Amino acid sequence: xxxxxxxxxxxxxxxxxxxxxxxxxxxxxxxxxxxxxxxxxxxxxxxxxxxxxxxxxxxxxxxxxxxxxxxxxxxxxxxxxxxxxxxxxxxxxxxxxxxxxxxxxxxxxxxxxxxxxxxxxxxxxxxxxxxxxxxxxxxxxxxxxxxxxxxxxxxxxxxxxxxxxxxxxxxxxxxxxxxxxxxxxxxxxxxxxxxxxxxxxxxxxxxxxxxxxxxxxxxxxxxxxxxxxxxxxxxxxxxxxxxxxxxxxxxxxx
Numbered sequence: 001x002x003x004x005x006x007x008x009x010x011x012x013x014x015x016x017x018x019x020x021x022x023x024x025x026x027x028x029x030x031x032x033x034x035x036x037x038x039x040x041x042x043x044x045x046x047x048x049x050x051x052x053x054x055x056x057x058x059x060x061x062x063x064x065x066x067x068x069x070x071x072x073x074x075x076x077x078x079x080x081x082x083x084x085x086x087x088x089x090x091x092x093x094x095x096x097x098x099x100x101x102x103x104x105x106x107x108x109x110x111x112x113x114x115x116x117x118x119x120x121x122x123x124x125x126x127x128x129x130x131x132x133x134x135x136x137x138x139x140x141x142x143x144x145x146x147x148x149x150x151x152x153x154x155x156x157x158x159x160x161x162x163x164x165x166x167x168x169x170x171x172x173x174x175x176x177x178x179x180x181x182x183x184x185x186x187x188x189x190x191x192x193x194x195x196x197x198x199x200x201x202x203x204x205x206x207x208x209x210x211x212x213x214x215x216x217x218x219x220x221x222x223x224x225x226x227x228x229x230x231x232x233x234x235x236x237x238x239x240x241x242x243x244x245x246x247x248x249x250x251x252x253x254x
Contacts, residue, residue, distance in 0.1 A: 006241045008132035010159065010199075011041035014216040015050065016206040016232045024052035026063050029080065030070040032234060037074030039236045042132040045079040047205040047216075048092070048140050048165040056085035056118075059103065064095070072101030077130060081139060081163040083119060090118050094137045094163055096128055104128065105137075110148065113141035114167070127155040133241060140164040143188050143202070146195060153196040158241055160192065162202040167211040181213050186224065193219040197247040197254050199239050206232045221247045 013032040017025065029046060036044040051063050058064075064080075071078050081094040092115050096105035108122025109115065125148060127136050136152035136159070143162050152160055168181035185202075193200040199220055206214045217227035218237045221244075226235045248254065 007238055008042045008159075008241070009040050009236060009238045010201055010218060011036040011039065011044040011234055011236045012201050012203045012216045012218060012228075013044055013046050013234050014204060014206055014214065014228050014232060015046065017047075017050070023054065024063060025050055026052075026066050029067055033067070033070040033074050033076060033078060035234055036236065037076045039234070041076060041236055043077035043079070043130070043135075043161075044234075045161045045163055045201055045203045046081065047203045048081045048163045049083065050163070050205065051080060051082040056083040056090045058085055059095070064103075068097050068101035068103065070101075071097045071099060075099050077132075079137060079161050079163060083116070089120050090116075091122060092119055092139060093122070094139060094161075096130075096135075096137070098130070104130075107137040107139070109139040109142060111141045111145055125151050125155070127152055127157045133158045136160040138162050140166060143192060146192065149192045149196050149198075153198060157196075157198060158244060159199040159201065159239070160196075162189075162200065164202055164204045166204055166213050166215075167209065168213060177211075178213060182215055182229075185213055185215055186217070189217050189219050190224065194221050195254075197221045197244055197251065199241075199244075206230070 078097045084093040092109040094107045098104045105128040110122045134156045136157035201218045203216045215229045218225045226237045228235050
């Protein structure tokens with residue numbers, strides 16, 4: 001492992017889903033892992049349900065093995081999320097893969113929204129110790145629940161990653177639906193970062209779905225550092241973890 005440092009580089013991949021004849025995104029995921037590795041990133045986060053179009057995956061599936069190998073070859077951590085089957089039960093779940101290509105963590109989505117009738121909600125939050133930071137994972141609709149992030153902060157999280165597939169409800173607005181939902185997403189990302197004085201990285205896909213908001217961002221406690229909207233691409237940002245201590249002094253009651 002690389003020695004721990006205070007200025008990790010994090011990457012978020014806003015990838016287009018299923019734009020080839022293939023029913024999986026493995027070739028694209030591997031390509032973006034290579035791109036992030038070449039950019040010097042310590043970790044890359046992909047959107048929710050990014051792996052394939054089929055039934056729930058097992059952890060030893062060949063697709064997951066291919067992703068693990070790509071992490072090992074490019075010396076990078078990765079977060080990939082899809083529907084997984086564990087002991088006969090299906091979950092929307094993120095897996096955390098380390099630089100050696102080993103699965104070092106799992107998080108099962110707690111707050112379900114449109115996940116399908118067969119998916120079971122998770123019950124536990126986790127904070128994972130990596131060689132560059134202590135990180136938490138929330139999935140999509142989890143972002144609307146501040147207490148989840150507060151618990152991760154209390155467990156020592158410095159960065160929280162949010163793989164998402166964020167769509168809006170037409171009944172929520174009378175007009176300008178996408179513009180107003182985009183404003184909501186930006187406010188949620190910024191609020192979760194500021195409330196807890198942490199860094200937040202959110203990853204959404206790019207699809208043809210008319211109600212999807214294709215927006216991904218990396219945020220510090222005070223501002224959006226980098227973002228991408230309505231196009232496919234990779235955003236990469238070096239962050240300074242020392243800022244957490246600086247902000248804690250500014251806002252001692254947090």
